[in-house]
Amino acid sequence: MTNFVFNEKPVRIARGEGPYLYSEGGDEFLDFGASYAVTPTGHCHPDVVAATQEQLEELLYVQASYPVGVRDELFEKLSTLAPGDADNVWLCNSGTEANEAALKFARSATGRSKIVATTRGFHGRTMGALATTWKDKYKKPFEPLAGGVEFVEYGDGEAMAEAVDDETAAVILEPLQGEGGINPASTEYLEAVREACDDHGAAMILDEIQTGIGRTGDLWACEGHGVTPDVLTTAKGIASGLPMGATLCRDWVAEGAGPHGSTFSGGPVVCAAANATLDVVVEEDLPGNAASMGDYLQTELDAAIGDEVRDIRGQGLMLGVEVKRGANRLLPKLAMNHGILALPAGRTVLRLLPPLVVEQEHCDSVVDALSEVV
Secondary structure, three states: OOOOOOOOOOOOEEEEEEOEEEEOOOOEEEEOOHHHHOOOOOEOOHHHHHHHHHHHHHOOOOOOOOOOHHHHHHHHHHHHHOOOOOOEEEEEOOHHHHHHHHHHHHHHHHOOOEEEEEOOOOOOOOHHHHHOOOOHHHHHHHOOOOOOEEEEOOOOHHHHHHHOOOOEEEEEEOOEEOOOOOEEOOHHHHHHHHHHHHHHOOEEEEEOOOOOOOOOOOOOHHHHHOOOOOEEEEOHHHHOOOOOEEEEEOHHHHHOOOOOOOOOOOOHHHHHHHHHHHHHHHHOOHHHHHHHHHHHHHHHHHHHHOOOOOEEEEEOOEEEEEOOOOHHHHHHHHHHHHOEEOEEOOOOEEEEOOOOOOOHHHHHHHHHHHHHHO
């Protein structure tokens, strides 16, 4: 046995194009999971492929202390696109690394150690990010983890105000929880978190690993709420599936960030993919498409199966269908009987995270399939 971490699915994938994946046997699957939101521009977008191939022929890698044009371009692009003034950029290889950096930067900048996290939150699998993740099933085998973390109920502004104090380095939370069950935060709640952090000089960290890059209908989910964090983390879709994460910080956090490093920070090939991905997302207005297709899909699902499920919720093309029995039992039926790939989010929520290029016909296929299997 060589693969001892992942439970392999019974379909071997050979290639992808747009919102579709194709098996080695030639079967077509409409990808409404996007491998946890990593392909916002669709599979193998020609602009992303061309930019990556061109960079491969010029320079595979040189470490980040050497200035490289393609990396400088990404720094500038992310700084320009950053929410508010969170425009200092640190590049890494994954979402959990971006969150690790955010937690370290906050502790260094404040000189404090306490971190406030939320119930049902998921922030990664490395030891620091894992300590701020809620579910015991992710944590128990690896304890003891980093200390100083206090959990409060997600969505409860009063509980957050009580938890954040003058010993708090940072609050970390998702503006729309993914793994926790597709739970959207209200604007009032995020404003309350912002106020609590401001009152005590703590850093507000928004984990937009899954919600960022246009998925919720805005480039960053926080923009839809008018709330700017001190630190924003992003990954997954930023380079169309190549390994990259980024931590965006306000000046006061960046200036006090302390020593941090990574051998593979901002590799040229991955930077090329990220530059092309961001260009496509912005120029083709994929956040706008996520907003319109998300509204359409949610409306059609509600009409078709609203009475058969507990809830249909989310924002843009990050939707959850909470069913009355285990969500995992639906996934094989969707895949093998209808050629549609989706994901779970906990035990009872079916998660829909398609590429942001999907159109009405793709949404209709999912609605028809769910009408049969729910």
